Amino acid sequence: MTFWVYEHRAAEKNAVVHIGSCGHCNDGYGCQRNRRGEENGRWHGPFSTSAAATKAAQATGCPTRQHGCTKVMRVRPAARA
Ligand SMILES: [Zn+2]
Numbered sequence: 001m002t003f004w005v006y007e008h009r010a011a012e013k014n015a016v017v018h019i020g021s022c023g024h025c026n027d028g029y030g031c032q033r034n035r036r037g038e039e040n041g042r043w044h045g046p047f048s049t050s051a052a053a054t055k056a057a058q059a060t061g062c063p064t065r066q067h068g069c070t071k072v073m074r075v076r077p078a079a080r081a
Contacts, residue, residue: 001019002020002045002046003017003019003048003052004020004025004045004046004047005017005018005047005053005057005060006024006025006044007042007044008040008062009040009042010040010041013063014063014065015057015058015062015063015064015065016057016064016065016067017050017064017065017067017070018067018069018070019069019070021069023069024067025043025069027046028045028046050066050070054066
């Protein structure tokens with residue numbers, strides 16, 4: 001599983017963490033309807049952990065949030081090695 005950060009550069013600036021399989025992310029390609037280069041934002045990633053992605057999101061200096069797709073993981077208890 002990979003994690004990505006979408007940094008919005010439009011009017012509302014923020015950085016959102018997604019997982020690669022999210023329909024909005026598509027492993028960094030974004031959704032096809034909104035493929036307009038990096039005009040409105042850009043993807044950062046991939047990251048191997050949620051923590052790394054969150055750190056990168058915070059590094060943009062924008063308000064950071066987790067997209068709903070990342071909560072799918074949190075429902076499960078952390079894997080116990
Ligand atoms: Zn998402």
